[in-house]
Amino acid sequence: MRRRALLPLPLACLASRSAPAATARSALTVAAFPDLDRAVKIAIESWARSHPQVEVRLTTRAFDDHHTAMTTAIATGANLPDVMAVDMDYLGKFTQAGGLEDLDAAPFDARAVAPRLAHFALGPATGLGGRLRALPADIGPGALFWRQDLLARVGLGEDDLTRSWDSYIAAGVRLKQSTGIYLLASAIDLKDIVIRAGLADGQGVYFDDAARPQVTSQRFVQAFTLARAARRAGIDARIVSWSSEWSEGFRRDRVATQMMGSWLAGHLKNWIAPTQSGLWRSAPLPGGAFASWGGSFWAIPVRAQHKPPAWDFIRTLCLDRTQQLEAFRRLDAFPALRAAQQDDYIAQPIPYLGGQAARLQWRAASERVPALHVDRYDQVAKAIVEAELDQVLEHDKPIPHALADASAAIERRVRRY
Amino acid sequence: MHAAAKPPHRRRPLIPARWAPYVFISPFFLLFAAFGLFPLLFSVALSFHQWDPVGGVWNMRWVGLDNFAYAIARDDWLRKAMFNTVWIALVSGLPQHLVALPLAWFLHRAFGRWRNAVVGAYFLPFITSTVAISLVFSSLFSKDFGLVNAAFATLRQVPVLGWLMPGQAIDWGQPGYTKWMISAVVFWRYVGWNTVLYLSAIQTIPPELLEAAQIDGASARQRFLHIVLPLLRPMVFVAVTLSLIGNLQLFEEPFILTGGTGGIDQAGKTAAMHMYAVAFMDGDFGTASAIAWLLFLLIAGTTAINKRLLGARA
Numbered sequence: 001m002r003r004r005a006l007l008p009l010p011l012a013c014l015a016s017r018s019a020p021a022a023t024a025r026s027a028l029t030v031a032a033f034p035d036l037d038r039a040v041k042i043a044i045e046s047w048a049r050s051h052p053q054v055e056v057r058l059t060t061r062a063f064d065d066h067h068t069a070m071t072t073a074i075a076t077g078a079n080l081p082d083v084m085a086v087d088m089d090y091l092g093k094f095t096q097a098g099g100l101e102d103l104d105a106a107p108f109d110a111r112a113v114a115p116r117l118a119h120f121a122l123g124p125a126t127g128l129g130g131r132l133r134a135l136p137a138d139i140g141p142g143a144l145f146w147r148q149d150l151l152a153r154v155g156l157g158e159d160d161l162t163r164s165w166d167s168y169i170a171a172g173v174r175l176k177q178s179t180g181i182y183l184l185a186s187a188i189d190l191k192d193i194v195i196r197a198g199l200a201d202g203q204g205v206y207f208d209d210a211a212r213p214q215v216t217s218q219r220f221v222q223a224f225t226l227a228r229a230a231r232r233a234g235i236d237a238r239i240v241s242w243s244s245e246w247s248e249g250f251r252r253d254r255v256a257t258q259m260m261g262s263w264l265a266g267h268l269k270n271w272i273a274p275t276q277s278g279l280w281r282s283a284p285l286p287g288g289a290f291a292s293w294g295g296s297f298w299a300i301p302v303r304a305q306h307k308p309p310a311w312d313f314i315r316t317l318c319l320d321r322t323q324q325l326e327a328f329r330r331l332d333a334f335p336a337l338r339a340a341q342q343d344d345y346i347a348q349p350i351p352y353l354g355g356q357a358a359r360l361q362w363r364a365a366s367e368r369v370p371a372l373h374v375d376r377y378d379q380v381a382k383a384i385v386e387a388e389l390d391q392v393l394e395h396d397k398p399i400p401h402a403l404a405d406a407s408a409a410i411e412r413r414v415r416r417y
Numbered sequence: 418m419h420a421a422a423k424p425p426h427r428r429r430p431l432i433p434a435r436w437a438p439y440v441f442i443s444p445f446f447l448l449f450a451a452f453g454l455f456p457l458l459f460s461v462a463l464s465f466h467q468w469d470p471v472g473g474v475w476n477m478r479w480v481g482l483d484n485f486a487y488a489i490a491r492d493d494w495l496r497k498a499m500f501n502t503v504w505i506a507l508v509s510g511l512p513q514h515l516v517a518l519p520l521a522w523f524l525h526r527a528f529g530r531w532r533n534a535v536v537g538a539y540f541l542p543f544i545t546s547t548v549a550i551s552l553v554f555s556s557l558f559s560k561d562f563g564l565v566n567a568a569f570a571t572l573r574q575v576p577v578l579g580w581l582m583p584g585q586a587i588d589w590g591q592p593g594y595t596k597w598m599i600s601a602v603v604f605w606r607y608v609g610w611n612t613v614l615y616l617s618a619i620q621t622i623p624p625e626l627l628e629a630a631q632i633d634g635a636s637a638r639q640r641f642l643h644i645v646l647p648l649l650r651p652m653v654f655v656a657v658t659l660s661l662i663g664n665l666q667l668f669e670e671p672f673i674l675t676g677g678t679g680g681i682d683q684a685g686k687t688a689a690m691h692m693y694a695v696a697f698m699d700g701d702f703g704t705a706s707a708i709a710w711l712l713f714l715l716i717a718g719t720t721a722i723n724k725r726l727l728g729a730r731a
Contacts, residue, residue, distance in 0.1 A: 064677070068697050075470030093700055097471035238588060240676055244555055245590075248562050302473070376469070380699050387494075390682045394592060412491050413699070415467070415483075 025055045028309050031081035033066040036296045039327040043316050054309050074099035080301050082310040088295040092374035095127025101300040103132040108311050118336045123371030134297035135318040138333035140261020141366035142291040144283045150256045154178045158283045168286040172235030182237035182255050187230040194223035196291045204373040206381035213410040216403045224399045231393045247272045261293030262362040266332025269352040282358035290368040377414045384409045464706035484707035498691035506664035509603035513611050521615035522641045539609035551673035554602045558589040592684035599671045599685050611656050618652035654727040665716050
């Protein structure tokens with residue numbers, strides 16, 4: 001009797017605790033890396049108004065640490081976020097392995113909203129089973145950034161740099177001989193553009209439809225040949241991107257151009273060379289090439305706990321015009337949303353680039369970049385190809401041998417069971 | 418009619434007394450099982466599977482010894498990384514001990530009350546963050562803006578000495594220099610640690626031995642070579658063993674100095690870096706685990722050789 005009499009007490013306690021729980025805010029966990037986390041913070045402002053019952057908890061890690069953490073989180077299911085950021089470089093690895101939710105399936109139906117986004121970004125976001133596994137938030141249409149003042153010293157201009165690859169190298173030789181300034185940081189940068197030239201939608205850079213390596217193709221021969229020509233001409237500073245020497249090279253007027261995604265303008269302005277405002281310009285890539293660098297995507301892990309609000313939040317990040325424009329203004333994150341690309345802001349002059357309306361140029365470039373297929377082993381192949389290119393540039397290894405060795409090494413390393 | 422006296426009621430203990438020792442000692446075993454034993458066994462299991470963790474834990478596939486066969490016979494990058502590892506281990510490791518031994522003897526003799534402060538200065542690199550050290554050295558070894566090349570340029574102006582200096586700024590990122598650069602940082606970082614080990618061992622040598630030798634007319638050099646060095650043999654064994662283990666697992670210094678890539682032509686890529694790249698870049702945790710166990714066998718083998726060479730009479 002007594003025991004019976006006591007029973008309702010804990011139940012009452014539970015009830016009293018669960019009653020407010022029904023109205024308590026639930027939590028949506030978001031994992032990102034800098035500076036993408038700033039875009040999340042912008043989104044949280046509007047999200048809090050429209051979803052007062054859902055609290056967004058943002059976890060930010062350094063770029064590589066974030067992707068390592070996401071790898072282990074998916075593997076173990078522990079500390080798995082509801083929404084996770086994936087950079088373009090890691091996209092193949094994540095989208096092809098089955099750890100991310102199929103966004104084409106109900107209730108997401110992402111394919112219906114896909115036409116609203118930059119076409120070329122949807123190729124890499126399409127993963128296992130040809131299904132969309134992520135949505136792009138920002139993209140990095142490729143551009144050639146160049147120092148107008150340094151090149152003007154020897155009478156060089158944009159046309160000398162962009163007319164063809166030959167004219168680009170000739171301009172570099174002239175600049176180096178006259179001023180001692182290098183035209184580019186590393187000859188390896190050229191390879192990344194040329195191996196993407198001439199590809200169509202759905203094609204892969206390193207692997208064909210049957211997942212066979214295609215690094216012995218003419219694209220790679222041309223890329224290696226061009227990189228070797230630049231090295232032999234002595235126009236590259238042999239500096240690895242993102243090293244301290246690389247940023248210092250720009251600051252001290254040692255390097256005059258850099259090919260990269262449009263977002264580099266923001267990095268130059270904010271921390272690499274803030275004192276060089278008005279001295280830099282943006283141009284299309286040389287030789288009529290079109291490529292993209294980087295880009296940020298949002299995905300939902302298969303075992304995420306709160307998928308409906310997670311999808312809502314991704315829609316805010318990727319499909320909300322106001323959010324996309326705000327991230328564009330504050331972070332220089334070029335919007336993946338086409339509607340945001342039509343805003344008047346895109347035509348505004350950029351003081352850092354000497355008043356150039358460079359965003360129009362970047363938008364035009366983004367429309368020409370093909371939607372390439374990414375393979376889960378793209379990064380493996382890239383590392384092998386670059387190791388062989390090192391052999392060509394450092395030890396003068398014959399290009400056909402280097403590419404044949406690269407192909408064999410990829411076959412050996414990529415063990416698809 | 419007396420009711421039989423009831424024995425006093427004793428509450429039955431929640432846990433039988435004979436279990437108590439096991440309960441008290443269980444936290445260690447539980448923690449060890451969770452954080453020590455399980456990862457080890459899981460790593461063994463992984464080495465026989467093909468597993469990309471991004472696919473989830475249910476995506477493992479049994480491949481038998483294929484990962485080991487691949488790592489031993491077909492992974493040419495592992496061979497290169499092993500060569501780099503052994504190269505750096507020798508070039509940075511040997512001088513550490515050859516400098517630390519006489520340095521410890523010198524510190525023992527030369528600094529009275531200031532000895533601890535001087536030892537602390539030598540020990541400082543060991544307790545400083547590897548990341549901070551590597552970043553500082555990255556700047557020092559910068560080709561165009563680094564202090565090392567600036568010092569060479571200054572010394573080039575000095576008569577006679579200038580002839581020995583390189584004719585132009587050294588690009589430390591080039592394959593021919595990468596391993597030297599890493600070895601220099603590793604040497605600088607660990608020489609103090611070894612000095613402290615040897616100094617502590619020297620301080621345990623009975624002073625009468627050294628005094629007797631001094632009275633007999635032995636010079637400081639003779640006392641070091643014929644008394645101190647033989648008595649330091651056990652500590653030399655310990656210190657060399659620690660160096661072997663540490664150098665064969667070298668990761669942080671080359672990783673940061675080469676930007677995580679191993680540098681041009683992978684000249685600075687160590688076995689531990691390769692293992693990390695296979696796991697987290699290639700997404701092949703099975704092969705990475707196999708490499709980890711092969712590395713373990715190498716370390717165990719070299720340690721055994723070291724025991725035979727230095728530890729026999731230690």
